[in-house]
Amino acid sequence: MKYKKVEKIYNSFKKEEFIEYFSKIGYENSKDLYVGDGWQVTVGDEGIRQFKGFSLTSVKLTIMVREDISDQFMRELMVSFLKGGG
Secondary structure, three states: OOEEEEEEEEEOOOHHHHHHHHHHHOEEEEOOEEEEOOEEEEEEEEEEEEEOOEEEEEEEEEEEEEHHHHHHHHHHHHHHOOOOOO
């Protein structure tokens, strides 16, 4: 089975939120590496990103996911980390 690599940077979320999410759907294999059925994610360190005068917390995820489940995995991740504003 083929895997694909996806790197995503999330702003306005803390590293702990990703650790909690991936711990619920998988398990920690080593420090900051979470593994589940057909996927593994490395949760990067928190950083600060400047955006139009705002300082935002930033976390980089490096995702390796099986191609046959990648759409569903990414969709569930996206929905879990949606934030509304207005």
